[in-house]
Amino acid sequence: DTEVTQTPKHLVMGMTNKKSLKCEQHMGHRAMYWYKQKAKKPPELMFVYSYEKLSINESVPSRFSPECPNSSLLNLHLHALQPEDSALYLCASSPGTTFNEKLFFGSGTQLSVL
C-alpha cells in the first residue's frame, strides 16, 4: 500500500462548527505533515509530526488543532474557522524524519468555510 488516504474529500462548514480531517498511511512512514494550499499557490506547511510527536508548528492559529493518535493516523481538528481558511488541505508522509526527503501526498480535503 503506497497511498496516503484523506477523508473527507470535500467539506463545507460554518464558522461555529467543529469538524475533523483525517489522514491515514500504511507505509510505515515516521513523519506526517499537514499542508494548506490556496488556489494558484504552492502548498504551505502547517504541522509536522515525527514519531507521533509534534515537531513543527508553523505558527498556525489555534483554531487548527493537529493530533497524531498513532504512527498511521493524523487528524486535523477544526473549530471556529474563518472564510479565509477555505483551501485545499493536504496530508503527506515521508519515510524518515529528516523532513527534507520525498513526500507522499494524499488527494486532499477541499474545505469551504461559510
Added chain:
Amino acid sequence: EDKVVQSPLSLVVHEGDTVTLNCSYEVTNFRSLLWYKQEKKAPTFLFMLTSSGIEKKSGRLSSILDKKELFSILNITATQTGDSAVYLCAGGYSGNTPLVFGKGTRLSVIA
C-alpha cells in the same frame, strides 16, 4: 527572498512542443531537489535529484541538476494535453528543515 524560484510561472504550448521548466535554489545547506506534478489535488512525485549532471528520465520527462549554477530543469518532450498541470519544484535542506516549495509553473498544453 525566496529560497526556491521557478520560471516561468505559466506557460502555454501546443501539443507536440518541447518545454523546459526552470528551478533555481539557494545553496546554503542544500541536499536535494524534487519535482512534483499537481493536476487537481495530490502532487505526484516525478524526480529527486542530488547529484550534479546526472539526468533522470521517465518516459517523455527528464530532469537534471546543475550544482555549479544552482538550478535544475525539467524537460517534457512531445507534450500532450495530459501534461497540463502545475509543476512544483522543492528544495531539500539539511537541519530537519521541511521541503521548500517554489511557486510552481502552470503548464497548459493545447491541442
